[in-house]
Amino acid sequence: xxxxxxxxxxxxxxxxxxxxxxxxxxxxxxxxxxxxxxxxxxxxxxxxxxxxxxxxxxxxxxxxxxxxxxxxxxxxxxxxxxxxxxxxxxxxxxxxxxxxxxxxxxxxxxxxxxxxxxxxxxxxxxxxxxxxxxxxxxxxxxxxxxxxxxxxxxxxxxxxxxxxxxxxxxxxxxxxxxxxxxxxxxxxxxxxxxxxxxxxxxxxxxxxxxxxxxxxxxxxxxxxxxxxxxxxxxxxxxxxxxxxxxxxxxxxxxxxxxxxxxxxxxxxxxxxxxxxxxxxxxxxxxxxxxxxxxxxxxxxxxxxxxxxxxxxxxxxxxxxxxxxxxxxxxxxxxxxxxxxxxxxxxxxxxxxxxxxxxxxx
Amino acid sequence: xxxxxxxxxxxxxxxxxxxxxxxxxxxxxxxxxxxxxxxxxxxxxxxxxxxxxxxxxxxxxxxxxxxxxxxxxxxxxxxxxxxxxxxxxxxxxxxxxxxxxxxxxxxxxxxxxxxxxxxxxxxxxxxxxxxxxxxxxxxxxxxxxxxxxxxxxxxxxxxxxxxxxxx
Ligand code: SF4
Ligand code: SF4
Numbered sequence: 001x002x003x004x005x006x007x008x009x010x011x012x013x014x015x016x017x018x019x020x021x022x023x024x025x026x027x028x029x030x031x032x033x034x035x036x037x038x039x040x041x042x043x044x045x046x047x048x049x050x051x052x053x054x055x056x057x058x059x060x061x062x063x064x065x066x067x068x069x070x071x072x073x074x075x076x077x078x079x080x081x082x083x084x085x086x087x088x089x090x091x092x093x094x095x096x097x098x099x100x101x102x103x104x105x106x107x108x109x110x111x112x113x114x115x116x117x118x119x120x121x122x123x124x125x126x127x128x129x130x131x132x133x134x135x136x137x138x139x140x141x142x143x144x145x146x147x148x149x150x151x152x153x154x155x156x157x158x159x160x161x162x163x164x165x166x167x168x169x170x171x172x173x174x175x176x177x178x179x180x181x182x183x184x185x186x187x188x189x190x191x192x193x194x195x196x197x198x199x200x201x202x203x204x205x206x207x208x209x210x211x212x213x214x215x216x217x218x219x220x221x222x223x224x225x226x227x228x229x230x231x232x233x234x235x236x237x238x239x240x241x242x243x244x245x246x247x248x249x250x251x252x253x254x255x256x257x258x259x260x261x262x263x264x265x266x267x268x269x270x271x272x273x274x275x276x277x278x279x280x281x282x283x284x285x286x287x288x289x290x291x292x293x294x295x296x297x298x299x300x301x302x303x304x305x306x307x308x309x310x311x312x313x314x315x316x317x318x319x320x321x322x323x324x325x326x327x328x329x330x331x332x333x334x335x336x337x338x339x340x341x342x343x344x345x346x347x348x349x350x351x352x353x354x355x356x357x358x359x360x361x
Numbered sequence: 362x363x364x365x366x367x368x369x370x371x372x373x374x375x376x377x378x379x380x381x382x383x384x385x386x387x388x389x390x391x392x393x394x395x396x397x398x399x400x401x402x403x404x405x406x407x408x409x410x411x412x413x414x415x416x417x418x419x420x421x422x423x424x425x426x427x428x429x430x431x432x433x434x435x436x437x438x439x440x441x442x443x444x445x446x447x448x449x450x451x452x453x454x455x456x457x458x459x460x461x462x463x464x465x466x467x468x469x470x471x472x473x474x475x476x477x478x479x480x481x482x483x484x485x486x487x488x489x490x491x492x493x494x495x496x497x498x499x500x501x502x503x504x505x506x507x508x509x510x511x512x513x514x515x516x517x518x519x520x521x522x523x524x525x526x527x528x
Contacts, residue, residue: 053412053413055412055413055448059415059442059444060415062442114507127368130378135386137390140392140393141390141392142388142392144390144392144394145393145394145441148440150394150443150447151446153447158447182364182367190365283472
């Protein structure tokens with residue numbers, strides 16, 4: 001029996017250069033247990049939003065994080081709309097799904113490309129990023145920004161799609177299918193990727209349920225908890241789709257869930273475009289926000305995102321609180337990491353698709 | 362590796378995928394949210410843009426000498442969110458698709474846009490009012506008659522007074 005060594009990992013440069021600090025006890029090369037320390041990038045956003053009015057907060061919440069950026073204002077706006085008691089036009093419901101699914105596809109491709117980076121397969125990483133670039137171009141052309149779309153507004157959406165844009169969007173998404181299929185096959189079958197991901201960072205279904213993990217982390221362990229299905233919002237209940245589930249319970253299973261969800265996202269956007277009803281995209285004028293409380297949740301690329309908004313009838317919220325998916329998922333790292341090698345730490349960390357800037361706000 | 366080899370050869374044959382910018386053209390979408398553009402001709406000085414701007418990049422203030430409204434925009438504070446353009450009632454402010462944000466050091470502490478709109482006088486009482494904006498009139502009225510022109514050249518008080526006298 002050798003000795004146990006303490007290895008600090010972080011707070012800078014683990015995966016994705018996100019600042020979180022792992023205290024790892026290793027026995028030889030094998031992880032015995034981990035302790036996670038956070039709080040390095042706290043920005044005080046929950047206090048900041050109380051000093052901005054409802055319209056400014058649509059943008060402030062969007063800046064919480066870049067990859068889930070559409071879901072933050074989306075969920076916040078849904079909570080505010082509940083307080084105001086407004087129903088958005090039907091066309092806006094579909095347009096909200098389109099923006100969200102394009103963001104989801106881009107976010108998932110980013111995460112699997114980071115996986116390739118961490119297992120040392122850099123050409124696969126650059127190729128995945130290159131493929132994702134198509135989605136970045138789409139976002140830039142339709143919403144005007146590569147990350148922060150500013151798609152939603154209280155009472156609807158800020159953008160509309162005309163015939164040319166629908167054709168452009170469809171064309172781009174269809175052109176994406178073949179390269180993504182090609183890449184997915186490499187992630188699934190390549191010897192090196194398999195060796196680094198299969199059986200690594202195992203989270204059994206029982207543990208997943210016990211820890212209450214969300215998003216692709218849960219679905220990779222066979223837990224069906226997709227908010228889009230369980231508590232449908234926007235137009236999700238009017239579309240035909242199934243929750244993606246994998247039962248590998250390891251890093252590979254989580255990556256496969258994400259890759260399948262890229263296809264699902266493309267399919268959902270196609271369905272939305274074919275069913276897109278005519279009509280206005282937003283309510284006329286700006287609804288009055290009375291005193292009251294509202295909650296809303298959506299399925300962000302990383303899992304369930306929850307918003308609580310309390311209004312006192314003034315132009316600014318009285319209290320706002322959001323709970324982000326990584327907060328639930330990183331507890332599971334303490335279960336996933338023991339028994340794996342030191343070199344797997346970053347691969348496992350990346351497999352929950354961590355977002356520290358969301359979690360610490 | 363065979364799977365990736367195919368992609369690598371294809372990439373080699375297809376050549377670079379990046380744009381040769383700044384030596385050649387680059388892809389700039391029409392709707393790209395770049396630097397704010399402002400048209401004082403269209404502005405009614407309503408301050409909506411200032412109210413919705415999350416970054417505090419826009420300030421709309423009464424001019425010191427009381428002759429009009431001053432519109433100031435700081436590029437370095439702007440987050441290119443497009444809120445101002447979306448809510449501006451006359452489209453006086455909007456995101457252009459110019460992405461060249463580099464500025465000389467000498468311009469660092471002066472606003473990127475510093476413009477003003479002057480008040481006009483009410484035809485009846487000479488009180489200072491904001492001049493009517495053609496773009497808004499077109500949106501508000503089916504036809505801009507002489508009557509509309511006359512009404513919009515009065516201050517709200519005189520307008521009310523006139524309506525009252527006619528009754
Ligand atoms: S730019 Fe538009 S929103 Fe801003 S003060 Fe002028 S009219 Fe109002
Ligand atoms: S784009 Fe956004 S941050 Fe910039 S001036 Fe307009 S509202 Fe403010």
